[in-house]
Amino acid sequence: MSAIAAALGVSAATVSNALSGKGRVSPELAEKIRTKAAELGYVPSLTARALRTGRSGVLGLVLPNIGNPLFPQIAQAIENAAADAGYGVLIADSRGNNNMQTLAIQRLMERQVDGIVVVPRFGTRIGDLGCPVAVIDSPSTPGNTVSSDHWQGGQLVADHLAGLGHRNFVLIGANPQSNVQNDRIGGMKSRLPKDARVEVVWIEKIEAVSGPGCPLGLMDKIERGFTAFAASNDLHALRAVTELQRAGIRIPDQASVVGFDDLAWSSVVSPAITTVRQDMAAIAEIAVNALLAVIDQENAEIPEAGGIAIAQHDRVPMTLVARQTSGRPAIFNSQGNTIKGEIR
Amino acid sequence: MSAIAAALGVSAATVSNALSGKGRVSPELAEKIRTKAAELGYVPSLTARALRTGRSGVLGLVLPNIGNPLFPQIAQAIENAAADAGYGVLIADSRGNNNMQTLAIQRLMERQVDGIVVVPRFGTRIGDLGCPVAVIDSPSTPGNTVSSDHWQGGQLVADHLAGLGHRNFVLIGANPQSNVQNDRIGGMKSRLPKDARVEVVWIEKIEAVSGPGCPLGLMDKIERGFTAFAASNDLHALRAVTELQRAGIRIPDQASVVGFDDLAWSSVVSPAITTVRQDMAAIAEIAVNALLAVIDQENAEIPEAGGIAIAQHDRVPMTLVARQTSGRPAIFNSQGNTIKGEIR
DNA sequence: CTGAAAGCGCTTACAG
DNA sequence: CTGAAAGCGCTTACAG
Structure with a gap:
């Protein structure tokens, strides 16, 4: 970014504004900046952006057991839904015991994920994590956000x-x-x-x-x-x-x-x-959207609100x-x- | 971190040194800092660390098709090996065509992954990405790093x-x-x-x-x-x-x-x-270690070296x-x- | 419409 | 052994 600014003799702030399309830059300058960025093969640093904005653009996915045959469907659907929304997906396996599940969630939170999708282990309950969570299990599970019916x-x-x-x-x-x-x-x-x-x-x-x-x-x-x-x-x-x-x-x-x-x-x-x-695609979309809604809201309102457990209990119909x-x-x-x- | 520094009346630099165990802090102060950190529930910002050190602590995993039944084994093994080394794993699916594979790799690189494990699609060749890569496919695949024999x-x-x-x-x-x-x-x-x-x-x-x-x-x-x-x-x-x-x-x-x-x-x-x-565990370990070796080396030597394609061609024996x-x-x-x- | 300045939370030479 | 300072690459009020 500073390379673009230097090459064009403008400020980094202007480059940032032009590239993010936040307006307040003349169309001509914005165009010139975009061209130069492409020319230089500029790739924004999502890390720096994350540090500045407090949002990493990454979602965590915690699974009871990656070895489970259903895992591919879930992971694929979540990865898709997240990618469509511009998010990356960090995976974590709580294989083994319930402690591992807690650890996996912790590791994800250390990495500043913006939200977590968790498919919980039998009989575990996902409480307030201090970070948006969507639980996929069954409508009978307390705290469930969305699942098949x-x-x-x-x-x-x-x-x-x-x-x-x-x-x-x-x-x-x-x-x-x-x-x-x-x-x-x-x-x-x-x-x-x-x-x-x-x-x-x-x-x-x-x-x-x-x-x-x-x-x-x-x-x-x-x-x-x-x-x-x-x-x-x-x-x-x-x-x-x-x-x-x-x-x-x-x-x-x-x-x-x-x-x-x-x-x-x-x-x-x-x-x-x-x-x-x-309908994994539908489930994943609801889970991801639920997460994004809380993330956006956190950003807009009082950030002290902390983690909010989502409680929608959406039931997605199954098909024979x-x-x-x-x-x-x-x-x-x-x-x-x-x-x-x-x-x- | 600044909260710890403030609470103890020391500098952030000292807190950082104490917590990272880089020595140069008296054992007593270090102990006090660690105690206070635990007390405050301090969680370091990996994002900030990443920005400062240029290393994200995250590896990318690109798969030809997450829906593939073998995927759970691979993902689990890589997640394990990476977690053991203190790394997170970002997944990406190149489902569909070869262009998607390129896009998936790009998305991963935008997120500043330190290295990428890729299981390539038929007939694609993973060139120099400007980032460490380990390819898992078969010994007959050009650029293969490690695979079963x-x-x-x-x-x-x-x-x-x-x-x-x-x-x-x-x-x-x-x-x-x-x-x-x-x-x-x-x-x-x-x-x-x-x-x-x-x-x-x-x-x-x-x-x-x-x-x-x-x-x-x-x-x-x-x-x-x-x-x-x-x-x-x-x-x-x-x-x-x-x-x-x-x-x-x-x-x-x-x-x-x-x-x-x-x-x-x-x-x-x-x-x-x-x-x-x-032996997926062995394969994953070799792939991840190969990546880490290049990452560490990049950090030590001339960083201008850029992405280095690993070429070990390890063959891991299979068992009946x-x-x-x-x-x-x-x-x-x-x-x-x-x-x-x-x-x- | 554009820029100078501050700051996100760390780490790392460099002084003292 | 400890601290002040700079800087990683962005974004965001705030001025001009």
Whole structure:
């Protein structure tokens, strides 16, 4: 900037004003300055600007576990929304314990992020951080800012499976402590037909006994007449598909399987998995906009206000993506009654 | 900091020296300053430090596509290695075209990152950026800094499958333009038994004709006597497993399937997928250390040197994780000859 | 419409 | 061992 000022014989202040388009510079001079800036390959120092304005132009993203298969979708959506708003994204992983989450947030704040998007760990509560925060989890989470309407997503699944003729449902979740999973499963239950038979399988409980990656005992359910398998995410749905398929069950002829999240592989396995997709772009946009609103307001009003926890509780609707794992089962007639005896 | 200085009646310079442990402060005063800092909850402004020292303490991470299933592993490893070294990580997605990659790098540089880790898009070459860069791709990529030894990984697969008795191999890749995939497939080919029969399936070519998610024609291979399916990553391996399973093939009794990368679901599907794992922690550490070495050197020597492309070409060995998809096939006797006729 | 001055919070020679 | 001073590159009242 000083190089431009020197080359043109004007002041740094004028260069700054011209480049930021804040008016108060004659159009001709402004044009000359812009040209010279381009010519010199001028790149403003965002660091200096940050120091001066107190705004870094960077948002933090704290995730419970970067290794989570859903992470790519979230990170991509947040990165996009932030980039569109001219913000960078600093990532932090709270993998491990809840203390790590606190540390991760601290590290981010040391770096003067203007706001933080956090996907909290089970059962943690994000209090007032002294910095704008948007929480993405589930509407059931205290302090939640925005999330998919997981309950409604569960209802989508129930309606879909019931519409196919199913009356015997196995609901598959990993951990009953997860608000997201509880919402999904609760939503499903709330919409099952009156005469439905339901059993819930909690994977972590089974694995605690039989070890990770163990069979889920789904063939036992099949033998007991269950035909619909609704998992709380695609990873579990995939596990169900392979477990059933391996045992010789034909999907969707003999059983339907549905998942959540439309993870990377879901459309590409055989048969492709029917799933309920989150509108991550919408969620990210709401989260980022909520953050920006608080940031702008902080800047405008009394800065002593400090960190403000956002509390909008936006619920973004989910959409069902019907694929092959839930084609019409050959075992049902159009009334939904079983017409073949091979599976009672 | 000035608050500490004021509270103690010393200068900011002394506070700075005490807190940074640069010596030249009496132990007693230093201790008093540290105590007061803790008491006041002092958090240094990394922005100010960055402006003054010219180092932001932030590394950039540019990925070809955040949506890629391998991304979590990479991001996590880099975030860890960077955090251990006291650095933050700014992410950028070059999703879409090669121009986006250039833009992503520019945005990162505007934010004064001290160095950039880039996983380049197919066929792009990362030149001198005027900032330290570490490229992670494959040893066959020009400018590569560090990567897994994908060729050796391919050899691991070939040895493993040949050792099981297989002589008829289907190699599955997505895109022949990818250096990584070419290395993996090349490595496999280089170690197949002399009398082996080999066919390569390129998924993108098939999908260009039959649409995304279409069958890969694997049953045709089975009918023509192929028994070993070696995919260039777990996503394709999973696709092969489900396609074969769905058609009634029992894995591993009638066919073996092997993948790469040990993606999130690989250990949890049924049967669990045998795969070759990358040592991401080692790769990330080498990449980050390479960056730090250049950054420190820039700081010590002539800063006019500008950006230096690192050229170490470290190859990190891969390891095979044998799981159920490649148990000993029942169709082979101990000499590796077919003993059952059900699959010729 | 343009410029001189101050200051964001640090660090780093340089004096004392 | 400690402090006064300058400066990193910007922006923003305030004058002129």
